[in-house]
Amino acid sequence: MSLVLVAVTLSVVAVMAAVTMPNLVTYQKQKDAEFMAKNILSLDSSLNAWLSITGQLPQTLHVLVLPPTTADLTCGGHNITNKAVGQWSNASFWPWSGMTIIPGAGVPTPIGFIHDSVLNSTVATGDGELHVDSLDADAVQMLDIAVDGADGPASGLLEYGASPTNGSLYLARFHVHVGRRGGGCT
Numbered sequence: 001m002s003l004v005l006v007a008v009t010l011s012v013v014a015v016m017a018a019v020t021m022p023n024l025v026t027y028q029k030q031k032d033a034e035f036m037a038k039n040i041l042s043l044d045s046s047l048n049a050w051l052s053i054t055g056q057l058p059q060t061l062h063v064l065v066l067p068p069t070t071a072d073l074t075c076g077g078h079n080i081t082n083k084a085v086g087q088w089s090n091a092s093f094w095p096w097s098g099m100t101i102i103p104g105a106g107v108p109t110p111i112g113f114i115h116d117s118v119l120n121s122t123v124a125t126g127d128g129e130l131h132v133d134s135l136d137a138d139a140v141q142m143l144d145i146a147v148d149g150a151d152g153p154a155s156g157l158l159e160y161g162a163s164p165t166n167g168s169l170y171l172a173r174f175h176v177h178v179g180r181r182g183g184g185c186t
């Protein structure tokens with residue numbers, strides 16, 4: 001009798017696990033996408049502050065946490081001005097972000113790296129753009145919902161399409177808010 005009871009209990013536990021696990025995986029993916037969205041929006045805010053003080057967007061995100069030099073470039077390909085270099089050390093502004101930004105790599109998140117580069121937009125010349133690549137379909141859709149509140153690959157601040165390096169994955173492009181108000185990559 002006790003062997004039957006153990007078998008029934010194990011069967012019930014197995015059914016409960018089979019029903020619960022997919023929900024837990026989806027929940028974790030959603031939380032990871034929300035975490036990345038918060039990081040992207042925080043970087044957007046830091047870039048907005050940088051642009052409002054210096055008049056230009058940097059070409060790399062790591063200058064938000066490491067001192068730039070006039071050899072560093074804007075996302076438009078020009079040298080960062082002395083004003084931007086001087087403002088970095090102004091106690092009111094530095095570091096411009098509290099995130100971990102790895103030079104040459106970017107911001108690590110559970111679903112991928114937000115690239116270290118601020119690119120000239122593929123949609124509107126002069127606008128800034130942040131990239132995240134190699135996202136699966138679920139991750140990119142959840143990220144889009146977390147950023148824009150709606151799912152759609154070609155609308156809102158976050159747009160996405162097939163990755164140029166792997167067609168089964170996606171490249172997400174975040175349009176920096178400051179670009180919507182008059183450039184920054186010029």
